[in-house]
Each structure stands twice: as structure tokens, then as C-alpha cells.
Amino acid sequence: MESSDIKKAGLKLTLPRVKILEILEKSERRHFSAEDVYRNLIDEGEEIGLATVYRVLTQFESAGLVSRHHFDSGHSVFELNQGAHHDHILCVRCGKVDEFVDETIEKLQHDIAERAGYQMTDHVLYIYGICADCQKDTG
Amino acid sequence: MESSDIKKAGLKLTLPRVKILEILEKSERRHFSAEDVYRNLIDEGEEIGLATVYRVLTQFESAGLVSRHHFDSGHSVFELNQGAHHDHILCVRCGKVDEFVDETIEKLQHDIAERAGYQMTDHVLYIYGICADCQKDTG
DNA sequence: ATGTAAATGAAAACGCTTCTCATTACTATT
């Protein structure tokens, strides 16, 4: 994933787009809200508007560079598309996000869709729970 | 499910609550947005505010009478809790909602949570696709 | 009947996201 991907997506190479892609790539974090990205930009001294962040993230999504998730219903979370497909498991206490893959579940979903007469286009699987750390904290 | 369930939930028996529960019960529809419920009330000549609809649905959710889903990220969808747990498969063209249960997936989710050190509290599984009817319509 | 706390309706506020529009910047062409 590099700036050339921006051009491949048919988007002009502009500072906001390059900076936003950099933030998604360089951070050890993997999941960002638009606000998260915006604050990172401000911290780096970049004067990029929140509207632009939303626009660029949406364009990146259309281009297949990032995925958008709706973990908790309140706001969107963006994640750079790298590595294979995976689902998410989230801590309802601390907000931690882990990832997992289960081939059996993947296959079963296709089977279910087929049996129901649907041509499957996508799926969403979130597991919510209390992570190991949070279980220790409050019993 | 009857009005007595409202009392059991520790809620006073009021006209808005009774009417809303009625709508959820009587309709052949199973999934309602707050707006859907509100419009049904208006159509029946009830002068109940949208704020009340939201409040009552939220209370019903806390009481375990209804479940709230976030199918498409835009708005919440409510469903009366009756029958067993099930997941949803949705048509991205016409918005149809079907339901399914898969014990294997249910079990695998628990296993995954356990393996990741999480104490599972909930899960969300939505399959998106094009339903049989919509496949016919546009090929 | 009566008192008290809970519930309601209307409107305002809210948080996240998108839109508007005047200005700026990128890229292709000369």
C-alpha cells in the first residue's frame, strides 16, 4: 500500500490523501474513526478539515483501500485493507478490538445464503464480550 | 406477550406503551424502525410523539421485550422478542429481511470468544445478498 | 379522592456525517 494506490484508484495525488493514507499505514493501531484520523492530522500540524477526512475515507472505501465497520452503531470505524478477510471480536468494557478468521463459519454463511435463495454479497460478524484484562479488573 | 408484560417490566401501564406493543404484536411485519412505529400510530389516530416512541422502544429493549438491530448503519430496527434466537439475512436491493438459525455457527462463536480470552456477551451476524426475487428482476 | 413520582409531547439539542460553495491545487497541454 503506497501513494501510488491513490492514483490507481483514479484519485489525484493530494496532500490530504497522502497524509491520511500515511496515518492508516504507520500507526500500530488498525481501527480509526474519522475523528481519530482528524486528530492525528492536527497533532502532526496538518490543517486538514474533518469534512475532507470523511470524503477521503469514503473515497478510499469505494476504491477498496479501506473497509468501514459499524461496530457500536454510533459511528463508523475505518481499517486499511491489508491481509486476508477477517471478522472482529470486541470488548464491551474497554473497546479493544481483536480479529479472527474461521473458515467453517465463512463456509456456513455461504451455505445459508444459498439455501435461502440469496446471492451473498457481504456479511458482518461481530462478537461482543469482556476481554481477559477487563475480566481481571472487576471480577 | 401481553400488556401485563409491561407491568412485569416495572413500567406503568400507559396508552403509548400499550399501543406500541400492540403494533409490534399485531402486524405481520417483524422489523420496525422507530419511524415505522410512529407512522402506524398516526395512521390509527393516536397522538403519540416520536420522542415517546423512542423512549418506549428503548425501555422495551432494556426490559428484554424487544431487540434492537443496526442492519444498515443508518437507523435502528426493533423486533419483538418471541421465539428463539436467530440471525438475519438481508436483501441489499429490496430490503427484505429473512431469519435463520445455525447451531454450528452459534457454537463456533462461543469457541472463538473463549479461545480469544473473551467472556462472550453478545454477537451480531448479518448476511447481505440479493434475494431470489431481485435476482429475477435484473438478472 | 389525593399525593407523588413517573410518563408524556413539543421543541431544542445532540453527535456523526454529508453537503454547499467559494477558493485552491493538481495535472495535462502547450
Next chain:
DNA sequence: AATAGTAATGAGAAGCGTTTTCATTTACAT
């Protein structure tokens, strides 16, 4: 390197679903 033409940007307003506020009304225990 200069220019033209289109796309991208920033700031603020608007949009949308939802929640809150607050004065008024209602249900329920006494």
C-alpha cells in the same frame, strides 16, 4: 515554464436519526 480546465479542499451550514429538556399530564398507591 506558463496556462487552462477540472477536481479537491476548507469552513460552515445542513441533514438525519436519536436523545434530552422541561412544563404538563397521568397512573397508581394510599
